[in-house]
Amino acid sequence: MRATLDRADRFLSLVGLLSAMLAAVAVAMAARRFMQRHLDACAMLRCLGMTQNQVGAMYLIEFALVGLAGSLLGVLVGFGAHFVLLELIGTLLPADLPAPPVYAKVNPADAPVLTLAITSDTIPLTEVQNLVNTRLALKISQVSGVGLVTLSGGQRPAVRIQADTEALASYGLGLDSLRTAITAANANSAKGSFDGPTRAYAINANDQLLTVSDYKNLIVAYRNGAPVRLENVATVVDSAENVRLGAWANLKPAIILNVQRQPGANVIATVDAIKERLPELQASLPASLQLTVLSDRTTGIRASVEHVQIELLLAVVLVVLVIFAFLHSVRATVIASLAVPISLIGSFGVMYLLGYSLNNLSLMALTIATGFVVDDAIVMIENIARYIEEGEKPMAAAIKGAAQIGFTIISLTVSLIAVLIPLLFMGDVVGRLFREFAVTLAITILISGVVSLTLVPMMSARWLRSHEEEKPGKFARKTQAFFDRVIQKYDRGLDWVLARQGLTLIVALATLALTALLWVVIPKGLFPTQDTGQLQARVEARQAISYSAMAELQQKAAKAILEDPDVASLASNVGVDAANNTMLHTGTMLINLKRDRRSDPDELMQRLRNRVAQVPGVTLYLQPTQDLTIDAETGPTQYRVSLEGADNATVVEWARKLVARMQQQKQLRNVTTDAGAVGAAAVVHIDRDTASRLNITASAIDDALYSAFGQRIVSTIFTETNQYRVILEAQQDEAMSLAALGRLQLRTGSGEPTPLSAVATIREEEAPLQVTHVAQYPATTIGFDTAAGTSLGQAVDAIRAAAEDIKLPASVTLTFLGASGAYENSLSNQLWLILAAVVCVYIVLGVLYESYIHPLTILSTLPSAGVGALLALWVTGQGLGVIGIIGIILLIGIVKKNAIMMIDFAIEAERDEGKSPLEAIRQAALLRFRPILMTTLAALFAAVPLMFGWGEGAELRRPLGLAIFGGLIVSQLLTLFTTPVIYLAFDRAARRWSGKAPSKPKEAGA
Structure with a gap:
């Protein structure tokens, strides 16, 4: 597995x-x-x-x-x-x-599963990039499960030709003629072959220019019979394809290799496969290159899976102790407990066939299932043990007990699986997340039902001892005496409740009302924020900053972060990169935290913000890396909304108004937007009359500007292992200015040189740094984080209130993206999901009981479970999220078991013994008190490890344990008393509707 x-x-x-x-x-x-x-x-x-x-x-x-x-x-x-x-x-x-x-x-929102840093003290980064790209990245990308391998640092080798436009003009040349000469001189095309008298020949030629010296000596023109070589009109250098990219491992310049897995790939298997090949790959690199694993996400993942496995084993132990405490028989305990490993092993087999893996969600399902799978076995063996205690032989007790309780177990199993049906058909991202959880749980429950109907009765008949042979020990006597006292008190309490049925019904209705009230007022969210030991950071500076200035600020911010005692290492990069959607005024960091730190993520992030605040000119945005990511894109904040409209000006105007209002909301913090993000642009206003007179077209001006300043790729060098660009640009010194731009030489129709300033006016204007579209409409993104103690639901409500306050027009659409958008969708689906689960259970129970009334009695137990679950989440500050909703849905399957066990016995007593409904339900409640208590405590203790979980991923599992624990506590206290009363109320109503007379008890001795 x-x-x-x-x-x-x-x-x-x-x-x-x-x-x-x-x-x-x-x-x-x-x-x-x-x-x-x-x-x-x-x-x-x-x-x-x-x-x-x-x-x-x-x-x-x-x-x-x-x-x-x-x-x-x-x-x-x-x-x-x-x-x-x-x-x-x-x-x-x-x-x-x-x-x-x-x-x-x-x-793209995925954090890398593995980050490698490659550094060298002697080899230039361009050569390091070349070696990493050809010998490392290519091989890693071929590993099964690897989705994307990206290199930060961007020092891909290239030949850069920096033209001197004035020198070109002196020879009567322009950038276009230079580009044409370079392109024509470096060729790589098919040349054919021919057959000689005795052998065939392939035709090759030295048609490629491969080195800087080759390009320097290239003849681009002749003047007065003398050659004009490229080195006469340009500087040719070995350089990088993108000179505005940089990356650092901690504070050392490096090439950072980030590995992202394919969607659905096994992350641990992928990383293990990469690490297995690393020694071989490192051996292929020069010894002067240092390769360091800067970040390995599987370290936390392995710890998380290990903690869940411990919680699973702890749940099994606690459930076994519950069984022994009630049955006080090692043999009966072993028989009932066998349902756990058999069900789990069977589930592993089916999971393997379905291609599922052991992960946080499937292990969480198995942990909770530990309390479920033993329930059926408990109900079966408790009934058999009851007949043995009454004097039956084990074989007869097994046959009689299994026959009596078989329909009950089928009802329990089928109705519990029915609860999971809505989870199986949930749509969108959240549904696909938890489909594996639901399938795993359903498989385990189904196998446990089969085990309880077959293996448990067989082993009970063969292995249990008769009542005369079984001598209770001291522990058994004490526990039995304690249980006898408990059941006596329950007997008196049940009589008191049955004598005050009206009051009990009012309590039941009040429970339903309280559930609805708690549902409305409890803070709501999506997923709890996890502490994965890693932070994602975004550093922003002024929008018109240069690359060199931004790199310096990024290094200062990185140094401030590394000084924190809880930070282990970081990878940092800055620069313009379309593939990674970064801009010149932003830098990103992946911060690895120490495993033995004491600070929680919120405290640590605030401390890091305070440290970086000492660096003038930068703003630091931080968010914890999450295992469950819904977002399709990364950003400076954890949550995002977008505004879309018909034109960009309108969108920017309303985005600024909304941001200003959101910044006043106490539920939000770190409100930021890319609306109106502008940098400096040199705008060339062409004098078309003058240009026309000189026979200079607008297309020629664009072409010259692009050749001079557009990092124009004019040729490609092909080698055996890779290909490299040849880039043409104008010489640019540090004093580059608008006036210097105006000196760019153009050629008139007659071939004479003329400066750009002769045909155009150059002005500095603002221009957007980034343009975003959703579908075909201009859009802008607003990022935000929730304030401390604020749920995502409260933040979403605050944003909607802010939109209403500014009277956002209907022509501008507000859309919640990523996690906040998934929350919006889940919020509208949560109530329907729970109602669908209830309807599924009602339909299944209606078919099983051939009644409209009895399923309603069984479902009447649900409000008390809802109250307990919501109170537990609210009191502990967890709020209601997707995990809590799943806990409530599972509670629907758990708590109805109490009612099913009572009602099955009551119906049988009415039908076979002729008892009145009051006598039947009272007898059923007392007879089934022990298995009800046992099954409830088994499920309760199975949830305890999740509720008190620790280590990686505990934040994700805790709401599930809390919801089930709280729901079971409250429902157990209430339903033991309310279910008999509701059963009698529905029975009276059914008899009135059918016109039957109230049932009376048989006379004694009849």
């Missing part, structure tokens, strides 16, 4: 990410419009978002995996159907892209 911690993307609807690195903003915009017009017509695309920055655009394509069609698409995606979509996209992109797009199937 595999062990992993699958995050949200195991069933996440996001299966495709298309990152198109487009070198020109205008080309990116044209490509975006062209793609959106065609792809918006696809019904299965729920969202098509585009984020465009200074160097390119990232397209985010999200499949709407909802309903039957969505489920089928989800299956097809696993078999590579997304490649069909990528082929379609390829036909929609313009043919003249300056660089090919990059595709990846991955969830």
Whole structure:
């Protein structure tokens, strides 16, 4: 069996990410419009978002995996159907892209599962990048389960040709003629072959320029019979393809290799496979390269799985102790306890066949199932033991007890599985997350039901002793005496309640009202925030900052963070990168925390913010890395909303108003937005009359500007292992200014040089740093975090109130994204999910009992469980999230068992013994008190390890344990008294409706 911690993307609807690195903003915009017009017509695309920055655009394509069609698409995606979509996209992109797009199937919000840092004291980073790319990254990307391998630091080798435009002009040349000469001189095309008299020949040529010296000596023109070489008009250097990218391991310049897994891949198996190959891969690198594992997410994942396994074993031990305390027989305890390992082992087998893995969710299901699976065995063996105590032989007791209780166990098993049916058919991301949880639980319960109906009676008949042979010990006598006193008190309490049925019904109705009230007032959220031992950081500076200044600020912030005693290491990067959706004024960090730290994440993040606040000019945003990620994108804050409208100006205007109002809300903090984010732009206003007179076209001006300042790729060097760009640009010194831009030399129609300033005016203006579209509409994103003690539901309500306060027009749409959007969807589905579970149980019970009334009696136990669960979550400050909802749904299956056991015996007593409803339900309540108490305590103690869980992932499991523990405590105290009263009330109502006379007890001796 595999062990992993699958995050949200195991069933996440996001299966495709298309990152198109487009070198020109205008080309990116044209490509975006062209793609959106065609792809918006696809019904299965729920969202098509585009984020465009200074160097390119990232397209985010999200499949709407909802309903039957969505489920089928989800299956097809696993078999590579997304490649069909990528082929379609390829036909929609313009043919003249300056660089090919990059595709990846991955969830971009995923934190890397493994981060490697490669450094060297002697080798330049460009060469390090080349070695890492060809000998390390390529091999790692071929490992099974690896989804995306990215390199931060961006020092990919390239030949840069920095043209001296004035020198070019002196030779009567322009950037266009230089580009043409370079492109023509470096060729790599097929040349054919021929057959000689005795052998065949392939034709090759030295048509490629491979080194800097080759390019320096390239003849670009002749003047007065003398060659003009490239080195006469340009500086040719070995450099990097993107000079505005940098990465550091702690504070040392490095190439950072981040590994993200494929959606659904086994994370531990993936990382183990990579680490197994690392010694071999490191041996292929020069000895002067140091390779360090900077971050390994599986360390925490392994610890989390280990803690859940301990909790599972602890739950088994506690359940076994409960059985022994009531049956005070080692043999009976062993028989009942065998249901646990058999059911769990059987579940492992089915999970293996279904391709499931051992993860936080499936192990959490198995832990809770420990209390469920033993219930059926307890009910069976307790009934058999009761007949043995009455003097029956074990074989006869087993036959009689199994025959009597068989229908009850079928009812318990089928109705409990029915509770899980709505979970199996939940749509959207959250439903896909917990489908494996529900299937695992259903399989375990089904196997336990079969074991209880077959193995338990057989072993009881063969292994239990008769009452005369079984001599109770001191412990058994004491526990039996204690239990006798308890049942006597229950007997008196039950008589008191049956004598005051009206008051009891009022209490039951009050419980229902209290449940509804608690549902309304309890804080609501999605998932609890986990402490995974890792933080994601985003550093922001002023929007017009240069790369070198931003790199310096990033290093200062990193140094301040590393000084904290709870920080172990960090990976840091800064620069413009379309593939990673970063901009020049932002930097990112992945901060690894020490395992033995004492500070909780909130305390630590606030301390780090205070440290970085001492660095002038930067703002630090922090959020814990989460195992369950719903977001499709990363951002500076944990939650996001978007505003979409018909035009960008309107969106920006209302976004600024909404942000200002949100910043006043006490429930929110770190409110930030990209609305109106602008940098400095040098805008060239062409004098078209003058340009026309000189026969200089606007296209020629654009072409010259792009060649000078657009990092223009003019050729490609092909080697045996890789390919490298040849980049043309103008020489740019540190004193570059608008005036220097105006000195860019153009060529007139007659070939004469003229400066750009002669045909254009250059002015400094503001320009957006980033343009975002959702579908075909301009959009902007607003990020926020929740204040301490504030639930996500309260924050969402505060944002909606803020939108109402500013009177947000209907033409501007407010949409909650990622986790906050999933919360909105789950909030609307939560109540329906619980109602669907109740309806499923009612239908199943109605079929089993062939009655409309008895299922209602059984379901009357649910409000008390709801009160207990909601109170437990509220008192402990957990709030009601998806995990708590699942706990309440499971409570529906647990607490109804009490009523089923009572009502089955009452119906049998009425039918076979002719007892009145009052006598029948009273006898049933007393006879079934012990198995009811045993099953409840078994489920209760199975939840205790989750409730008091510790270590990695405990925050995720705790609400489930709390909901079940609180619900069972309250329901046990109430339903033992309310169920008999409600049974009698429904019986009287049914008899009135059918016109039957009230049933009377038989006369003594009749």
